[in-house]
Amino acid sequence: MTATTATTTAATTRPTRPAKVHVSTRINGEDVEFLCEPRQSLLECLREVIGLTGTKEGCNDGNCGACSVLLDGRLVNSCLVLGVEAQGREITTIEGIAPPQGLHPLQQTFLEDAALQCGICTPGFIVAAKALLDREPDPTEERVRFWLAGNLCRCTGYDKIVRAVLDAAALMRQQRAGTAPDGRDGQAATAQPR
Amino acid sequence: MQAFEYVRPQSLREGVQLLAEKAGRARPLAGGTDLLVQLRAERFQLERVVDVKAIPELNQLVYDPAVGLTIGAAVPCYRIYEDSTVAVLYPGLIDSASIIGGIAIQGRATIGGNLCNASPSGDTIPSLIVHRATCTIAGPAATRTIPVEQFCLAPGATRLAPDELLVSITLPPPRPNSAGRYLRFIPRNEMDIAVVGAAAWVALDEAKRTIVDARIALGAVAPTPLFVPEAGQALIGTDANDAAIAAAAEAARAAARPITDMRGTAEQRRHLVGVLTARAIRGALARARGEHVPVLALH
Numbered sequence: 253m254t255a256t257t258a259t260t261t262a263a264t265t266r267p268t269r270p271a272k273v274h275v276s277t278r279i280n281g282e283d284v285e286f287l288c289e290p291r292q293s294l295l296e297c298l299r300e301v302i303g304l305t306g307t308k309e310g311c312n313d314g315n316c317g318a319c320s321v322l323l324d325g326r327l328v329n330s331c332l333v334l335g336v337e338a339q340g341r342e343i344t345t346i347e348g349i350a351p352p353q354g355l356h357p358l359q360q361t362f363l364e365d366a367a368l369q370c371g372i373c374t375p376g377f378i379v380a381a382k383a384l385l386d387r388e389p390d391p392t393e394e395r396v397r398f399w400l401a402g403n404l405c406r407c408t409g410y411d412k413i414v415r416a417v418l419d420a421a422a423l424m425r426q427q428r429a430g431t432a433p434d435g436r437d438g439q440a441a442t443a444q445p446r
Numbered sequence: 447m448q449a450f451e452y453v454r455p456q457s458l459r460e461g462v463q464l465l466a467e468k469a470g471r472a473r474p475l476a477g478g479t480d481l482l483v484q485l486r487a488e489r490f491q492l493e494r495v496v497d498v499k500a501i502p503e504l505n506q507l508v509y510d511p512a513v514g515l516t517i518g519a520a521v522p523c524y525r526i527y528e529d530s531t532v533a534v535l536y537p538g539l540i541d542s543a544s545i546i547g548g549i550a551i552q553g554r555a556t557i558g559g560n561l562c563n564a565s566p567s568g569d570t571i572p573s574l575i576v577h578r579a580t581c582t583i584a585g586p587a588a589t590r591t592i593p594v595e596q597f598c599l600a601p602g603a604t605r606l607a608p609d610e611l612l613v614s615i616t617l618p619p620p621r622p623n624s625a626g627r628y629l630r631f632i633p634r635n636e637m638d639i640a641v642v643g644a645a646a647w648v649a650l651d652e653a654k655r656t657i658v659d660a661r662i663a664l665g666a667v668a669p670t671p672l673f674v675p676e677a678g679q680a681l682i683g684t685d686a687n688d689a690a691i692a693a694a695a696e697a698a699r700a701a702a703r704p705i706t707d708m709r710g711t712a713e714q715r716r717h718l719v720g721v722l723t724a725r726a727i728r729g730a731l732a733r734a735r736g737e738h739v740p741v742l743a744l745h
Contacts, residue, residue: 402548
């Protein structure tokens with residue numbers, strides 16, 4: 253009997269960490285591959301492995317929405333999705349919200365309506381609001397508040413956020429109809445201060 | 447989070463086998479909205495997480511007039527409330543699926559998971575009970591079926607053996623002139639855990655006047671969701687008058703065994719049982735008579 257087998261126990265023969273998993277996914281329209289341990293959440297993978305730090309960690313348990321992303325177009329909390337579950341899926345993060353030129357209407361109205369202060373909740377709110385407006389172009393205020401119930405903000409008191417979402421919905425309807433004012437037609441660059 | 451192996455079986459047989467191999471040290475992963483939180487809190491020590499979302503039987507959402515509605519254990523809430531057939535036939539279930547957490551949670555969370563998590567306040571469980579839902583469970587040797595009201599044993603504990611997997615939940619075809627309703631009390635409008643939950647289901651006669659069958663179940667007022675047969679009995683044979691509804695609500699109140707915790711006092715919970723049971727009965731009656739009663743959640 254060798255020294256090795258004499259000291260071998262169940263604890264030392266079982267690997268302490270399973271091998272990393274190779275994940276192929278599509279993030280904001282680009283193919284992305286990464287390695288992660290099974291226990292790493294999609295949030296952790298986005299921020300720590302891939303380097304997309306726009307998505308924020310707030311509570312890490314599905315209560316605050318700071319980690320909101322779209323998974324195959326569905327709004328989810330990325331803290332409650334494992335990175336390995338992203339295999340073969342499409343993910344949209346805050347980094348993928350802006351069009352090739354300029355700002356998404358939500359980004360525009362959030363700035364114009366002062367819907368952020370510290371900004372830590374803002375990526376989550378914008379992603380969540382985009383998920384709503386992609387489905388429902390003309391939501392009521394009550395519907396907006398209900399949809400965003402999973403996104404918490406400590407700074408603003410929510411009112412300006414709700415107004416910004418409603419203003420963005422109106423702007424998007426105008427853009428679709430071709431009736432948006434100059435500079436707000438989705439073609440030009442940045443938001444103008446009011 | 448603790449380190450674990452992740453596997454994603456493609457068949458029910460493979461899934462059961464992967465669970466059985468590590469029985470007690472493996473758990474199924476559906477939506478992950480409970481499991482991941484619990485893993486981080488080290489409520490379990492797991493070597494393996496079995497992602498069941500690729501197993502066909504767990505993904506089915508099928509209505510068959512002969513069988514009823516079969517909901518695979520891994521079907522997320524959003525699929526349930528976006529299904530027009532379910533919305534018409536089982537609005538009481540839509541009540542529940544629409545108010546678990548918020549939109550992002552409903553994008554992942556499943557009613558199979560809600561049931562297996564066996565929280566005393568699980569929002570889908572009282573609805574499933576009053577709709578006479580049954581659970582189909584697969585193990586290495588056999589498949590069995592039990593009524594939902596027998597599934598939960600204690601907070602977080604179910605009748606599942608460590609090597610068994612909940613496959614699906616089946617609701618029988620709706621009787622004519624019948625409907626359910628689920629209501630809960632929470633501090634905010636969304637996202638909170640139920641302080642009290644109440645589900646009612648009634649079936650009326652052809653004239654839509656006399657209650658011929660009724661079931662009441664409560665959440666968050668006992669170690670498990672509570673089926674209260676005597677509350678339903680108080681309605682059967684009556685014409686749903688105020689006295690009958692009050693008697694049913696009182697029977698529900700008497701059966702409740704709430705505790706005092708950070709979400710509410712036992713006294714407040716007992717009061718809420720009476721109020722919510724009466725409202726749930728009225729909502730179920732209105733639906734059974736063909737009226738539209740919107741879900742709480744503005745869908």
